[in-house]
Amino acid sequence: MPQLVLFAIDICAVVLLVFGLYFPRHRRRDLVVAYLGVNIGVLAVASALSTSNVGAGLGLGMALFGVLSIIRLRSTELDQHEVAYYFSALALGLLGALSTSSAWLNGGLMALILLTMFLGDHRRLFRHYRHQILVLDSAITDHVVLIAHLEQLLNGRVHTATIQRIDLVNETTIVDVRYALTARGPATASGSPARSGAHR
Template sequence: MIPQLVLFAIDICAVTFLVFGLYFPRHRRRDLVVAYLGVNVGVLAVASALSASNVGAGLGLGLALFGVLSIIRLRSTELDQHEVAYYFSALALGILGALSTTSVWLSGGLMMLILLVMSLGDHRRLFRNYRHQILVLDSAIINHVVLVAHLEQLLDARVHSVTVQRLDLVNETTVVDVRYAETGRALIAEPGAPAHSGAHR
């Protein structure tokens, strides 16, 4: 019983650090704070109850995964991929905290591994020059080479990927999904100069 309580305490500390030490300071979405905490504690409670009963642990974990996947699929607001990763991290921490069949050291070490991976993988300095934008250009550009050159001049960046989402030849607009890396050269506008109207971000 004592190792189980220790795992519960480690899980609570781990999810607290995940949410309040990593996610919220970096992304500032208050609505997902309660979601991550609720998923973690809910999975921890359900998996612990199932592991103490005659129901197989595999069934319990399957139900927990199905529940989280349903939440993500039926969400009413858009989630980015890093937010989905935090969902699964909170889920994994809860499952590890409920596995009384493993040692405290093993489960605790795996929890620390999850936190380390999320801390490094979601760090601001990792690929900090890379950006993703959906732009509406005020011209219809059919040629891909010309489009890439126009975007690189407009963004002052190295374009890595461009996907044309809509090309309107009547209204002379092009909607593109572009992934690029900033070159580091800052564009300094003259005082009183109008903003560039070639694209809307």
């Protein structure tokens, strides 16, 4: 398979990854350009190194280190699925640039990456499981009472509840909760003790 064909397959794969999988599911416009830039950047660097006298391993290692540093040192927090899309875009770029004894293998691996992201990030996979950080307007120090209170509040079964902070002066509790819904959605009764939360 000619190198230009691999380039074309990579471009099609990253377009499908970004505009067919990521953006319709998560709607973060700022990461669209990030994924496209990482993919094309790695594709260009890896292609140039593969045809130069510079040690391809050293140069490629430095390029990957730079990309991973950018991901790690971002000022805004990335969710784990967004990091997975970063690595997928990076891997697609590498596979599109590096020649192997069987170039069809690269195309097959690209398809495997897309299939993995399609299935792993599918909305129906573990769709009842949720993660929230809640701020309760009462200081609850008893773990059993806290679990019962959270299950009633969230209308679900709590699997883990990690207390991050208890403020006895202002009567608040900050708790990290991972739970599974037992109905269509969380209960929203009046007087709910959850003042704020970050849903993931």
